Each structure stands twice: as structure tokens, then as C-alpha cells.
Amino acid sequence: MIKIQREDFDVGGLHASLKTRGSGCVVTFVGTVRDTSDGRPVSRMSIEVYEGMARAQLEAIAGEAADKFGVDRVEVVHRYGDLEVGDNIVFIGVSAGHRDQGFEACRYMIDELKKRVPIWKREYTPDGVVWVEGDRREQGPG
Amino acid sequence: MKVKVRYYASFRDVTGKQEEWLDVPEGTTVQGIREHVRGLYESIARREQVLVAVNGAFPALDRVIEEGDDVAFFPPVSGG
Incomplete structure (x- = not known):
């Protein structure tokens, strides 16, 4: 299931929901807000999403992971809005028969998300508010 | 032909617009x-x-834009 939401998510509940009787593993990734970025302190973050397209892209990525790696279940949750240091940003979870499928599928999904799902971070630093774009950072207005 | 385009993230900041109508010739590609x-x-x-x-x-660059298409411009993404 794909969710794009403002509120936090329950990692334990999502983990439990991934299990099936045929699954031999559950592999999860949780992205969180760091207190530094490129050596600068980060006090908080806001996240913008182009929701319709993000949902379509995440559904496509989940389908690709199921086809490529034969996973049992997939859960993806991405948050938007204002976040504090330490807050959860994203949950990616898969269940699969064996660990190789699980690790590879989870890695594939987070890597693809970072390439093509239209979501952007803004970091609040002592130098101002900075848009994060791909691997680079662009200075934005206040 | 009038096409509505939307801007996201830093592109909204630099254009000062969330969206606008552009007048482009029929047959304009991406x-x-x-x-x-x-x-x-x-x-x-x-x-x-x-x-x-x-x-x-994400369409091919030679895809022709049609009236009513939902067109969005944005910088490289940074989710996750």
C-alpha cells in the first residue's frame, strides 16, 4: 500500500502488516531527519510533494519491485509538511520468501524513489532555508 | 494553443507562480x-x-503536447 501523509507512521504496525505465512523475512528502511547537511547544522525540514504524480510513481516502483524480486507485500509511506530533527520521513517495507529478495527489493525501491518521485526537501540552516535538489543544494529565498 | 503549466519546489519560488497559462504553437513537443x-x-x-x-x-522529449495536458516543471527530486 502506498501512503502520502502529513502525520507520523507506526513502524511496528507497518512491520506487522507486511508479514504473510509464506514470508521468510521482512526488510524495512526508515528515513529520518538529520541534524546536519553538507556540514551545516539543520534545525528542521519541510517537505513538498506533487501528490498525484508521486503516488503514481510510487505505485509503479512497488509494481516493479514485485515483478523483479517476487516480494510478498510492499508498504510505502512518505510524509510531507514540517518535520523536526529525528522525525520519520519515509518508510519502505517488503516481505519476501528469502532475504536476498527482501534486501534487493527494499534497496531498489528507496533508490528509485530518490531518482524519480516528485518530492523535495527544504532544510532550515543558519544560512537560511535551502532547497535540496538531487544531490545538490540550491539557495532559496527566506 | 493554451497550455496550463505548474511549477514545484524552487521553480515556484523563482517564477513566483504556482501555475500559469502558456501560449504555444500546435505541435509543440516536451x-x-x-x-x-x-x-x-x-x-x-x-x-x-x-x-x-x-x-x-516523464514523457519522451519528442512527445507532442496536447490541449488539456497536465504539464509540470520542477528541479531534480530529493525525497526519501
Whole structure:
């Protein structure tokens, strides 16, 4: 299931929901807000999403992971809005028969998300508010 | 032909607009509308990567834009 939401998510509940009787593993990734970025302190973050397209892209990525790696279940949750240091940003979870499928599928999904799902971070630093774009950072207005 | 385009993230900041209507010739491609927008906004023209989505997907650059298409411009993504 794909969710794009403002509120936090329950990692334990999502983990439990991934299990099936045929699954031999559950592999999860949780992205969180760091207190530094490129050596600068980060006090908080806001996240913008182009929701319709993000949902379509995440559904496509989940389908690709199921086809490529034969996973049992997939859960993806991405948050938007204002976040504090330490807050959860994203949950990616898969269940699969064996660990190789699980690790590879989870890695594939987070890597693809970072390439093509239209979501952007803004970091609040002592130098101002900075848009994060791909691997680079662009200075934005206040 | 009038086409509505939307801007996201830093592109909304530099254009000062969430969306606008552009007047482009019939037969304009994705590449063509990208050049049109680069021509309108110097700060977008300077960017190495200007992503264009049509109807929620990344189209081929030679895809022709049609009236009613949902066109969005944005910088490289940074979710996750």
C-alpha cells in the first residue's frame, strides 16, 4: 500500500502488516531527519510533494519491485509538511520468501524513489532555508 | 494553443507562480515547451536539469503536447 501523509507512521504496525505465512523475512528502511547537511547544522525540514504524480510513481516502483524480486507485500509511506530533527520521513517495507529478495527489493525501491518521485526537501540552516535538489543544494529565498 | 503549466519546489519560488497559462504553437513537443519556459525565466535557463512531467509521468522529449495536458516543471527530486 502506498501512503502520502502529513502525520507520523507506526513502524511496528507497518512491520506487522507486511508479514504473510509464506514470508521468510521482512526488510524495512526508515528515513529520518538529520541534524546536519553538507556540514551545516539543520534545525528542521519541510517537505513538498506533487501528490498525484508521486503516488503514481510510487505505485509503479512497488509494481516493479514485485515483478523483479517476487516480494510478498510492499508498504510505502512518505510524509510531507514540517518535520523536526529525528522525525520519520519515509518508510519502505517488503516481505519476501528469502532475504536476498527482501534486501534487493527494499534497496531498489528507496533508490528509485530518490531518482524519480516528485518530492523535495527544504532544510532550515543558519544560512537560511535551502532547497535540496538531487544531490545538490540550491539557495532559496527566506 | 493554451497550455496550463505548474511549477514545484524552487521553480515556484523563482517564477513566483504556482501555475500559469502558456501560449504555444500546435505541435509543440516536451522539449519545445521546456525551451519556451527556459526563455521566460533566466533562473530556470541556468539550471542543468529541468524536469518536465506530463500527466504524472516523464514523457519522451519528442512527445507532442496536447490541449488539456497536465504539464509540470520542477528541479531534480530529493525525497526519501
